[in-house]
Amino acid sequence: MQKFSLLICAGIFLFVSCKNDNTTTENSTTDMSKNPLLTEWNTPFGVPPFDKIKNEDYIPAFNEAVKIHKKEIKDVIENKEKPTFKNTIEALESSGELLDRFTNVFFAVSAANTNDTLKEVRKTISPELTAHYDEIRLNTNLFNRVKEIFDQKDALSLTSEEMRLLTETYKGYVRAGVNLEGKNKKRLKAINKRISELSTKFGDNLLDETNDFELHVTDKKDLGNLSESLVAGAVDEAEKRGHDSGWSFTLQRPSINPFLQSSPNRDFREKLFQGYALRGDNDNDKDNKEIIQEMTSLRAERAELLGFKTHADYVLSDNMAENPEAVYAFMDKLWPSALKMAKTERKALADMMKKEGVKDEFRGSDWRYYVEKVRAERYNFNEDETRPYFEFNAVREGVFTLANKLFGLTFKHLNDVPKWHQDQQVFEVLEADGKHLGVIYMDFFARESKRGGAWMNALRSQSNTDEFITPIVTNNFNFPPPTKDTPSLLSFSEAQTLFHEFGHALHGLLSNVKYGALAGTNVPRDFVEFPSQVMENWMSEPEVLALYAKHYQTGEIIPEAMVKKMNEANSFNEGFRTVEYMAAAYLDMNWHTLTDTTKQDVRTFEKQAMQKIGLIDEILPRYRSNYYSHVFAGGYSSGYYSYLWSEVLDADTFNEFKKTGNLFDSELSQKYRKMLSSGGSKTGMELYKEFLGRAPEIEPLLKKKGFI
Numbered sequence: 001m002q003k004f005s006l007l008i009c010a011g012i013f014l015f016v017s018c019k020n021d022n023t024t025t026e027n028s029t030t031d032m033s034k035n036p037l038l039t040e041w042n043t044p045f046g047v048p049p050f051d052k053i054k055n056e057d058y059i060p061a062f063n064e065a066v067k068i069h070k071k072e073i074k075d076v077i078e079n080k081e082k083p084t085f086k087n088t089i090e091a092l093e094s095s096g097e098l099l100d101r102f103t104n105v106f107f108a109v110s111a112a113n114t115n116d117t118l119k120e121v122r123k124t125i126s127p128e129l130t131a132h133y134d135e136i137r138l139n140t141n142l143f144n145r146v147k148e149i150f151d152q153k154d155a156l157s158l159t160s161e162e163m164r165l166l167t168e169t170y171k172g173y174v175r176a177g178v179n180l181e182g183k184n185k186k187r188l189k190a191i192n193k194r195i196s197e198l199s200t201k202f203g204d205n206l207l208d209e210t211n212d213f214e215l216h217v218t219d220k221k222d223l224g225n226l227s228e229s230l231v232a233g234a235v236d237e238a239e240k241r242g243h244d245s246g247w248s249f250t251l252q253r254p255s256i257n258p259f260l261q262s263s264p265n266r267d268f269r270e271k272l273f274q275g276y277a278l279r280g281d282n283d284n285d286k287d288n289k290e291i292i293q294e295m296t297s298l299r300a301e302r303a304e305l306l307g308f309k310t311h312a313d314y315v316l317s318d319n320m321a322e323n324p325e326a327v328y329a330f331m332d333k334l335w336p337s338a339l340k341m342a343k344t345e346r347k348a349l350a351d352m353m354k355k356e357g358v359k360d361e362f363r364g365s366d367w368r369y370y371v372e373k374v375r376a377e378r379y380n381f382n383e384d385e386t387r388p389y390f391e392f393n394a395v396r397e398g399v400f401t402l403a404n405k406l407f408g409l410t411f412k413h414l415n416d417v418p419k420w421h422q423d424q425q426v427f428e429v430l431e432a433d434g435k436h437l438g439v440i441y442m443d444f445f446a447r448e449s450k451r452g453g454a455w456m457n458a459l460r461s462q463s464n465t466d467e468f469i470t471p472i473v474t475n476n477f478n479f480p481p482p483t484k485d486t487p488s489l490l491s492f493s494e495a496q497t498l499f500h501e502f503g504h505a506l507h508g509l510l511s512n513v514k515y516g517a518l519a520g521t522n523v524p525r526d527f528v529e530f531p532s533q534v535m536e537n538w539m540s541e542p543e544v545l546a547l548y549a550k551h552y553q554t555g556e557i558i559p560e561a562m563v564k565k566m567n568e569a570n571s572f573n574e575g576f577r578t579v580e581y582m583a584a585a586y587l588d589m590n591w592h593t594l595t596d597t598t599k600q601d602v603r604t605f606e607k608q609a610m611q612k613i614g615l616i617d618e619i620l621p622r623y624r625s626n627y628y629s630h631v632f633a634g635g636y637s638s639g640y641y642s643y644l645w646s647e648v649l650d651a652d653t654f655n656e657f658k659k660t661g662n663l664f665d666s667e668l669s670q671k672y673r674k675m676l677s678s679g680g681s682k683t684g685m686e687l688y689k690e691f692l693g694r695a696p697e698i699e700p701l702l703k704k705k706g707f708i
């Protein structure tokens with residue numbers, strides 16, 4: 001049975017499940033036997049038969065998989081034998097394989113290639129799934145068996161991984177509220193179900209609000225120095241939206257940021273900026289404010305029911321940080337330096353605007369435009385100059401080469417495997433000795449059927465109980481699609497995103513544990529971003545760039561002078577980046593440290609939260625509440641700080657590589673691989689200490705950010 005955790009990355013949530021198998025159902029009806037979600041997958045490496053799965057297959061498959069899982073659970077409970085690790089903990093862990101397989105496929109497809117039918121399916125099954133897992137986790141008879149084993153754990157001579165599985169299983173039941181009685185238990189189930197419904201609705205509203213918006217530009221000079229490929233993309237978008245001419249911009253990231261960086265038209269910039277900021281806050285039928293009010297109130301109520309002071313206390317008790325006080329203390333340590341740096345940047349930007357003869361007050365929608373101006377002046381750098389060196393296939397080759405240098409892995413393109421979209425690329429991943437390691441699906445381009453952001457999830461997690469099951473993982477992005485004339489050329493930060501998500505993929509691929517529930521990315525929230533962020537460190541090193549950053553037309557390696565300029569220019573605006581991110585992390589913590597269920601006025605609450613930390617008006621939190629999908633449509637509530645927490649770990653780790661004098665030092669990369677392969681079989685701190693022989697240190701991060 002999966003831990004039923006969520007993986008989110010840069011704006012999206014997905015169910016990450018633990019293990020899968022090609023289980024066929026014992027009691028399928030004739031009809032069911034034709035449902036590709038329920039039958040054996042005779043595909044290469046057992047990948048899902050995406051080409052055969054139809055929209056109408058999902059609901060019947062879901063119902064059947066739930067039915068089978070219920071039966072498996074019933075068998076565990078009714079087992080006449082005395083509870084043992086094997087007949088209870090392992091039996092629970094191996095139950096629900098079919099349902100896990102289903103959720104892996106469904107949530108991957110419905111996030112990356114959705115349609116109206118799938119949205120409806122999601123609306124139907126999300127609360128049912130929550131209710132199903134609640135029923136298991138809140139079952140007292142089942143818990144009594146688990147507890148009996150847990151109580152005698154020290155006498156059982158379990159391996160450390162078995163002990164971890166037992167402890168996590170036990171804790172999972174307690175945290176879910178199994179000790180509640182009567183009407184409290186009933187109330188808890190109702191809350192969980194309602195939160196699940198609200199969360200789906202939040203995500204749907206956001207997707208609709210993002211897609212509904214359009215800025216149509218008819219005068220070429222309003223495009224500024226936007227790169228050719230992005231101009232071509234805007235022409236395609238305008239055509240798609242029924243215009244005979246002109247350029248269209250949307251609220252999707254590949255469209256909005258370049259426009260804000262390039263367009264000299266202040267009004268248009270403001271329109272796009274406000275359009276983005278007000279998604280879900282337009283007082284229309286897609287408004288998310290009431291959802292937020294209800295969700296935060298329900299979360300506070302649930303925390304109280306479960307005996308925690310706040311929702312954040314509840315969530316964090318299961319993380320490396322342990323409690324809200326630790327998170328606030330950690331953030332408060334960095335915030336003043338970040339804010340100070342952002343204020344210095346604001347002054348430089350406002351001065352630049354004045355110098356250009358604009359008399360108005362400097363505002364948020366001017367920020368990105370003048371960052372580029374300052375970069376051009378100070379560093380003689382324009383981000384678009386570098387795009388031709390970051391053609392998406394070249395960058396993908398870059399991450400493959402890095403994985404080869406560190407771990408000896410190679411990647412073989414698979415042409416004949418089923419996909420959920422024709423744009424996907426699929427690769428078999430091989431060990432240095434040619435042994436099969438796993439499969440990775442990569443889906444690169446933005447489209448209306450895909451949620452925003454970038455993320456990884458597992459279609460099949462690694463496990464090794466009866467036999468070794470190899471992992472199948474996905475990487476998903478929202479890169480600018482290729483146009484008629486140009487391939488997809490990435491910005492530096494988009495290239496960075498590719499390295500980041502690939503880090504998550506490696507975490508899944510290199511997994512080598514016994515139990516799927518502890519495999520790969522099934523680790524605490526504030527540890528999971530570490531293996532992804534660490535990859536970003538390599539990508540901008542001149543030595544690594546030379547391996548992949550090649551001009552898409554000439555094949556020329558990115559010139560050293562340009563790299564130097566780029567790295568210097570990129571270090572400018574670090575104050576903004578940290579402040580924008582941290583403001584959102586504070587906002588998340590503030591929402592989830594509410595001690596009572598009083599419904600809050602969303603706009604007022606957010607305003608006060610931002611005033612409290614002294615956020616300057618020209619910077620918005622990276623996510624305002626109304627489009628904060630991490631925490632209201634995903635699994636990151638009280639967890640957005642995790643990226644920064646993980647940054648401490650990744651800066652510290654990369655610093656160790658640098659200290660060896662070899663970015664691919666084999667001894668260190670082997671130790672690093674060992675840590676990755678351990679998945680969640682130990683706590684984050686235990687893993688880290690085994691890896692470097694000491695606790696993480698914060699100084700390398702402070703240095704990296706230029707704060708000390």
Ligand SMILES: [Zn+2]
Binds near residue numbers: 529
């Ligand atoms: Zn991530």
